[in-house]
Amino acid sequence: MINIKNEILNILKNNIAIDEETILNNITEIKEKxxxxxxxxxxxxxxxxxxxxxxxxxELKNSIxxxxxxxxxxxxxxxxxxxxxxxLLIKEVFNEFDKLKDKYGSSNxxxxxxxLIDYSSPNIAKPxxxxxxxxxxxxxxxxxxxxFLGYNVVGINHLGDYxxxxxxxxxxxxxxxxxxxxxxNPIDELTKIYxxxxxxxxxxxxxxxxxxNNFKLLExxxxxxxxxxxxxxxxxxKEFNRTYDLxxxxxxxxxxxxxxxxxxxxxxxxxxxxxxxxxxxxxxxxDLTDAGIDTPCIIQKSNGxxxxxxxxxxxxxxxxRTYDYYKNIYVTGSDQILHxxxxxxxxxxxxxxxxxxxxxxxxxxxxxxxxxxxxSTRKGNIVKLEDLLNxxxxxxxxxxxxxxxxxxxxxxxxxxxxxxxxxxxxxYNSRIKDEVFDLKEMLNFQGExxxxxxxxxxxxxxxxxxxxxxxxxxxxxxxxxxDELTYNIVKLLYNFTDTIILSTKKSEPYILxxxxxxxxxxxxxFYSNNKVLSDDIDERNARIYLINIVxxxxxxxxxxxxxxxxxxx
Ligand code: ARG
Numbered sequence: 058m059i060n061i062k063n064e065i066l067n068i069l070k071n072n073i074a075i076d077e078e079t080i081l082n083n084i085t086e087i088k089e090k091x092x093x094x095x096x097x098x099x100x101x102x103x104x105x106x107x108x109x110x111x112x113x114x115x116e117l118k119n120s121i122x123x124x125x126x127x128x129x130x131x132x133x134x135x136x137x138x139x140x141x142x143x144x145l146l147i148k149e150v151f152n153e154f155d156k157l158k159d160k161y162g163s164s165n166x167x168x169x170x171x172x173l174i175d176y177s178s179p180n181i182a183k184p185x186x187x188x189x190x191x192x193x194x195x196x197x198x199x200x201x202x203x204x205f206l207g208y209n210v211v212g213i214n215h216l217g218d219y220x221x222x223x224x225x226x227x228x229x230x231x232x233x234x235x236x237x238x239x240x241x242n243p244i245d246e247l248t249k250i251y252x253x254x255x256x257x258x259x260x261x262x263x264x265x266x267x268x269x270n271n272f273k274l275l276e277x278x279x280x281x282x283x284x285x286x287x288x289x290x291x292x293x294x295k296e297f298n299r300t301y302d303l304x305x306x307x308x309x310x311x312x313x314x315x316x317x318x319x320x321x322x323x324x325x326x327x328x329x330x331x332x333x334x335x336x337x338x339x340x341x342x343x344d345l346t347d348a349g350i351d352t353p354c355i356i357q358k359s360n361g362x363x364x365x366x367x368x369x370x371x372x373x374x375x376x377x378r379t380y381d382y383y384k385n386i387y388v389t390g391s392d393q394i395l396h397x398x399x400x401x402x403x404x405x406x407x408x409x410x411x412x413x414x415x416x417x418x419x420x421x422x423x424x425x426x427x428x429x430x431x432x433s434t435r436k437g438n439i440v441k442l443e444d445l446l447n448x449x450x451x452x453x454x455x456x457x458x459x460x461x462x463x464x465x466x467x468x469x470x471x472x473x474x475x476x477x478x479x480x481x482x483x484x485y486n487s488r489i490k491d492e493v494f495d496l497k498e499m500l501n502f503q504g505e506x507x508x509x510x511x512x513x514x515x516x517x518x519x520x521x522x523x524x525x526x527x528x529x530x531x532x533x534x535x536x537x538x539x540d541e542l543t544y545n546i547v548k549l550l551y552n553f554t555d556t557i558i559l560s561t562k563k564s565e566p567y568i569l570x571x572x573x574x575x576x577x578x579x580x581x582x583f584y585s586n587n588k589v590l591s592d593d594i595d596e597r598n599a600r601i602y603l604i605n606i607v608x609x610x611x612x613x614x615x616x617x618x619x620x621x622x623x624x625x626x
Pocket of ligand 1: 175216369
């Protein structure tokens with residue numbers, strides 16, 4: 058498809074004394090009506106040319122020429138405004154859709170590059186809490202977005218499956234396993250055992266010693282301890298998978314922390330060789346004051362054991378070698394910002410090629426705030442994600458039932474709406490902001506919500522179904538599409554790929570979510586003012602084709618966020 062910014066660049070570049078990238082970065086879309094489509098601010102040139110923006114813009118206006126796609130140029134108060142040949146743009150978008158269908162919007166800019174996304178990563182034998190929900194949802198969306206751009210993407214669930222707590226859990230299990238219904242309700246029951254053994258450890262030094270010994274045995278691969286540890290892992294995953302199934306999450310690798318046990322000595326060796334390890338209160342640490350980080354990164358505790366950061370460093374080594382990654386992205390809560398700053402800094406001393414250091418990216422997010430009431434966290438009682446998701450599905454079901462009692466497959470629809478609402482809400486704001494989890498808001502069909510978009514999509518489909526004739530691209534009379542509301546839609550459709558690219562560049566799926574709301578809204582105004590099934594057959598065909606593209610982009614866009622679309626609702 059035609060690249061408008063490049064077209065404008067071509068018009069400008071021989072007349073402007075700055076590099077092409079700067080020109081491109083300064084060309085922006087105009088959002089107001091009737092002022093043109095794109096603008097280039099000339100004040101970026103004033104310093105170099107020592108002239109006022111107005112003068113530059115007026116002079117440029119006289120020396121540059123329009124072309125096929127840019128049909129008019131205006132100089133207004135130091136800005137050059139460009140007007141697009143509307144019919145040509147509509148044709149471009151329609152032909153591109155005809156060619157690509159549900160691949161419309163995709164790209165191959167990622168070809169040959171591997172992106173790792175480390176996301177979800179819950180801790181086994183502990184509840185899958187709402188922070189892990191955010192990581193799962195944001196990471197999952199990034200996964201899909203990168204894939205759609207042609208990258209090779211590897212989703213890694215870096216399970217928290219290692220640590221001294223497993224020595225305790227093994228002890229507790231040995232003592233009391235037949236008192237608990239572990240098979241049926243593994244995480245709750247294992248948590249209870251863990252709390253109980255912890256209490257016992259506080260009273261009884263001997264028990265604590267046994268726990269420590271269990272952990273040591275586990276590290277030495279003692280068969281019985283390994284067997285129990287495997288069991289905890291399997292049972293936890295079985296429970297996590299219920300949540301993953303609801304959210305539609307998939308992973309390519311489940312290499313968790315334990316996977317790196319035998320890969321940590323090398324990290325220590327390299328850091329030692331590079332003289333980066335110093336002693337601090339018995340521990341071995343890397344001092345990071347030169348990098349402006351006050352807290353040193355502990356690599357080995359005083360008792361010789363490794364920590365979370367050591368395993369992350371081993372993982373970076375492993376991932377660089379195994380995947381030759383272009384980017385290695387970590388999606389976690391913002392409470393881990395310092396951790397990743399430290400780890401990325403220490404990684405510079407692992408003798409890796411610089412590209413692997415540049416490819417490290419932490420994608421932090423804010424907390425989830427639950428409304429007061431039955432869902433709020435009571436003391437010592439963590440809200441389970443699975444319950445929240447089911448709550449949303451039930452709510453959705455009630456709402457849909459009220460609207461459409463006769464609807465078939467109501468359970469399936471309620472699931473798509475209920476889960477979609479949770480996902481969309483999670484992805485609707487800049488991720489660093491705290492998220493408000495308010496079911497009523499999320500399921501408001503008139504709000505900036507998932508069901509709003511799903512509903513528009515279903516409406517579009519029902520019109521297309523009613524028409525019951527497949528419109529071919531060569532039947533389209535473009536002169537029937539010359540109204541402003543149509544053009545608004547087409548401009549958005551044109552921006553689909555760029556929106557996805559920007560979402561990945563900033564690791565912000567909300568850019569796509571908001572785009573989809575804009576598109577649904579643009580469709581809604583179009584629909585309120587235009588009869589799609591017009592009596593004029595050419596108008597009807599052209600409009601059907603248009604709304605078919607809208608429906609497709611809504612669906613593909615929502616799928617990229619991880620949301621399923623109902624056919625009816
Ligand atoms: N298990 C960790 C937690 O629950 C998140 C792990 C994130 N990934 C990583 N490579 N450190 O906080």
